[in-house]
Amino acid sequence: MIASSASGLRREIAGASVAELAETYGTPLYAYDAEVIRHRCRDLAAWDTVRFAQKACSNLAVLDLVRREGVLVDAVSTGEIHRALAAGYAPHAAKAASGDALPPADPIVYTADIFDRDSLDAVVKHGIHVNCGSADMIEQLAERMPGASITLRVNPGFGHGHSQKTNTGGEGSKHGIWHEEIPDVLRRAEWAGLQVSGLHMHIGSGTDLAHLAEVAGALERVAIEVGRSLTTVSAGGGLPVPYKPGEVHADLSGYFTLWDATRKRLEDRFGHRIRLEIEPGRYLTAESGFVITEVRAVKKQGGRKYLLVDAGFNTLARPVLYGSYHPMSVCPRGEEPSHGAEDVAVGGPLCESGDIFTQTDGGFVATRSLPTASVGDLLVIEIAGAYGFVMASNYNSKPLPAEVLVDGGTHRLVRARQTPEDLVRGECV
Numbered sequence: 001m002i003a004s005s006a007s008g009l010r011r012e013i014a015g016a017s018v019a020e021l022a023e024t025y026g027t028p029l030y031a032y033d034a035e036v037i038r039h040r041c042r043d044l045a046a047w048d049t050v051r052f053a054q055k056a057c058s059n060l061a062v063l064d065l066v067r068r069e070g071v072l073v074d075a076v077s078t079g080e081i082h083r084a085l086a087a088g089y090a091p092h093a094a095k096a097a098s099g100d101a102l103p104p105a106d107p108i109v110y111t112a113d114i115f116d117r118d119s120l121d122a123v124v125k126h127g128i129h130v131n132c133g134s135a136d137m138i139e140q141l142a143e144r145m146p147g148a149s150i151t152l153r154v155n156p157g158f159g160h161g162h163s164q165k166t167n168t169g170g171e172g173s174k175h176g177i178w179h180e181e182i183p184d185v186l187r188r189a190e191w192a193g194l195q196v197s198g199l200h201m202h203i204g205s206g207t208d209l210a211h212l213a214e215v216a217g218a219l220e221r222v223a224i225e226v227g228r229s230l231t232t233v234s235a236g237g238g239l240p241v242p243y244k245p246g247e248v249h250a251d252l253s254g255y256f257t258l259w260d261a262t263r264k265r266l267e268d269r270f271g272h273r274i275r276l277e278i279e280p281g282r283y284l285t286a287e288s289g290f291v292i293t294e295v296r297a298v299k300k301q302g303g304r305k306y307l308l309v310d311a312g313f314n315t316l317a318r319p320v321l322y323g324s325y326h327p328m329s330v331c332p333r334g335e336e337p338s339h340g341a342e343d344v345a346v347g348g349p350l351c352e353s354g355d356i357f358t359q360t361d362g363g364f365v366a367t368r369s370l371p372t373a374s375v376g377d378l379l380v381i382e383i384a385g386a387y388g389f390v391m392a393s394n395y396n397s398k399p400l401p402a403e404v405l406v407d408g409g410t411h412r413l414v415r416a417r418q419t420p421e422d423l424v425r426g427e428c429v
């Protein structure tokens with residue numbers, strides 16, 4: 001489970017040959033290591049509910065894999081509700097057991113700041129639980145699903161994220177219901193005849209644990225305003241993963257202990273059990289994913305050497321969107337040992353100067369020390385299993401790549417590469 005070998009060479013992913021994967025499925029290709037995903041699910045076993053924020057990686061095979069690990073799912077759109085149902089999730093929980101038991105958890109929760117008309121229809125049709133990020137959703141839901149239970153996504157008035165674009169709290173964020181509005185929103189819910197059964201906060205990705213801890217305190221204060229109808233508390237997502245050398249995993253048990261203490265104080269106050277949820281996206285899949293791409297040109301622009309590969313920001317957008325760092329390694333086509341390393345910039349095929357994988361925040365082209373590669377060698381972009389394929393696009397009329405799941409040395413296609421026909425489907429002249 002080492003992200004990348006120190007040598008910068010990688011010939012295998014989960015026991016499968018990188019060269020064979022490229023040969024079998026073509027490039028660029030997303031490959032996921034199933035066992036890494038299982039491990040990440042099990043890391044969070046202390047929580048009553050692990051709810052996968054599927055927007056990080058929503059391939060049906062991945063959803064099926066986490067479902068078999070007992071992980072529930074979050075949906076932010078009609079399409080994600082459809083995916084969850086297609087992957088075998090039940091639309092809603094069975095009726096609550098009476099007595100001392102934990103309240104049942106809904107397999108699918110719709111979390112968003114709006115209902116578009118389609119998503120409201122889908123929620124009503126399937127009886128999906130809703131986590132409301134805007135007060136206007138309350139009346140919209142009440143009209144169609146009288147008496148429903150809802151949870152509220154709270155903006156605690158502060159936030160944090162690894163970039164301005166991933167900050168999800170504070171005045172700079174559109175997400176959630178502003179903490180000072182909660183008493184008013186509770187009155188609106190009561191007036192509309194909806195039960196507020198839980199609270200949720202998700203305030204930013206890639207954040208440090210000390211900061212996440214502040215969230216628990218803020219949520220506890222709001223929970224007391226909600227009162228005894230509260231049976232679920234969600235800590236949201238945002239668990240970081242190490243992308244850069246030297247970064248480490250978060251202290252998961254410390255994080256759980258902190259939220260568990262919050263939960264226990266609320267249980268004592270209310271006199272009933274409270275379900276504690278966590279809602280990771282990135283954490284469950286980031287490290288499982290690899291983009292396998294082929295070097296198609298090697299050239300010098302003045303003093304700088306460029307490797308141009310057949311994946312671009314149409315394949316993996318995080319570098320151009322956020323200046324994100326991804327480890328990279330080289331898989332030489334032949335068996336001969338690599339001859340040294342060199343500093344190179346890595347770019348893709350798009351007619352767009354931002355199509356560079358080795359860029360820093362602000363779009364500056366940087367270089368990376370990689371084993372010397374030539375045309376035909378494969379370049380593996382690592383830790384690409386979250387916000388990777390799901391953000392891929394058809395820009396420059398490039399097909400979406402194929403996805404494969406590698407499990408114990410065997411591999412299978414879980415999404416076919418798009419065809420030229422797929423690219424013009426629905427168009428007419």
Ligand SMILES: *Cc1c(COP(=O)(O)O)cnc(C)c1O
Pocket residue numbers: 053055056074111202204205206236237238239279280281282283386
């Ligand atoms: C994106 C998102 C998550 C997951 O965020 P990660 O940083 O990938 O863990 C969790 N909850 C909600 C509501 C989200 O929008």
